[in-house]
Amino acid sequence: MPHTIRIENADLIVEVSTLGAEMQSLKTADGRNWLWNGDATWWTGRSPILFPIVGKAPGDMLAVNGTTYPMAQHGIARRREFTLVEQNTNACCHELASTSETRAVYPFDFRLTLEHRLDGRKLSVTATVENTGDTPLPFGIGFHPAFLWPLPGAENKLHAVTLDNGAEPGVVQLEDGLIGKTLPTSPFKAGRLELSHSLFDNDALIFPEGGGTALTYGAEGGPSLFFTFQNLPNIALWQKPGAPFLCIEPWHGMAAHAGGTAELVERPYTLALAAGDAMRFGFSVEIGR
Template sequence: MPETIRIASEQLAVEVSTLGAEMQSLRTGDGRDFLWNGDAAWWTGRSPILFPIVGKAPDDRLAVNGKTYPMAQHGIARRREFAIIEQTATSCRHELVSSPETREVYPFDFRLVLEHALDGNRLSVNAAVRNTGEALLPFGIGFHPAFLWPLPGADGKPHEVILDNGGEPGVIQLEGGLIGRTLPTSPFKAGRLTLKPDLFANDALIFPEDAGTGLTFQAEDGPSLHFAFENLPNIALWQKPGAPFLCIEPWHGMAAHAGGTAELVERPYTVALPAGEEMRFGFTVEIRN
């Protein structure tokens, strides 16, 4: 059975499950919950890790050198039990290593370590992927945290996402969960996007590049969350239509192209990690107000 452990600073407390090394709650010292609660009426996820793919594969089949393997959306890690390898009062580390079971669907050797760490009002979530095999390790990786929308205490107030770089990044339309065409205009204007549910009527908004390395999710005259991203060039925003949450998803890797190949190495932004090497990815979120 999964085990849930708790870490805390003076200002924040976080719970993390061994199932998928998935964060279960993010709560401030004054008792406000910021993370989505996983209500099955909308979406059971809370903050899954996406590995070794981000998004869908055509017909849920992934190809490696012409051989196909079953691969559900967002990969295998979110459904696997991780081992707790380290815990302190303010941090914890979970580990998933390749096994005969994982190699049946993803024929590579790897070690994936997830770390959650608190420092005051800031949470850091970091992933380290090590290639423990002898061949190149192809993979995508991403984070999928869902935060309450409206934010605590901000019912009825306008919410927006503001890019640190002030950009107007191009947005991709998904087609059956796969990467489709780039839309002609960006929903961001001078780096600002006012959130409305109809933005997500056709699934997530995918920004493959130019969204920068940081953004703020905020309510007018209310709380805000500031994010910083490391080695995660792709950003997605998603709400299941009508649900009271917003997913802010930094990725290194995206779904397969609609009408394209199922080959893992052909997926956009796939990493090819040499044998014996390790690569790190992560984000921080700072709760303000």
């Protein structure tokens, strides 16, 4: 049965479930929780890991060399029990390894390790993917953390996302959850996006490239969260319209193209990891004072 691991330091307290190695809470020492609470009225997720796909597959079917397998949105890892392999006061590490059950829907051998680590007011989450088989391992990976909107103590304040690189990245439109056309204009202006619930009337905002490696999510004259990303070129923002959270999602991989193939290797930004190799991906979030 799933159980929860607690790590903490003088500034932060984090709880992580063994189910999906999913973070359950991110609290500052004053007791305020900055992470979405998973209220089923809106969305039961809190911070799922997305593997071996990000987004949807056509008809929820994934093809590998012409053979199709059932694959729900965002993959299999978030619904599986991880094993706790390491824990100390301010860090924990969970692992998911391939089994006959996973190979029935994703025919590869792998090990996925997820580490949560605290350093002052910063939480770092790192995923390591290892190819434990003898053939190339195709996959996508992403993070899907949801943070409160409004942030604690910032009710009735304007919230915005600001890219460190000042860019105005292109945004794609989803068509039944699949990647559609690129829209003619970016919602970012000089790297800044003022948030409103209407932005998400047509599902997530997905930026395939140009979002950079760092951003700030914060309230005008109020608290802010500072993010950095490692090896994650795609960024998405999502809210179930009207819900009191904002998902800030760094990815390496995206949904299949609308009207395109179900083949895993042809999904945008899919990686191919050689036998015996490993790759690391991660994000950090620091809570401003």
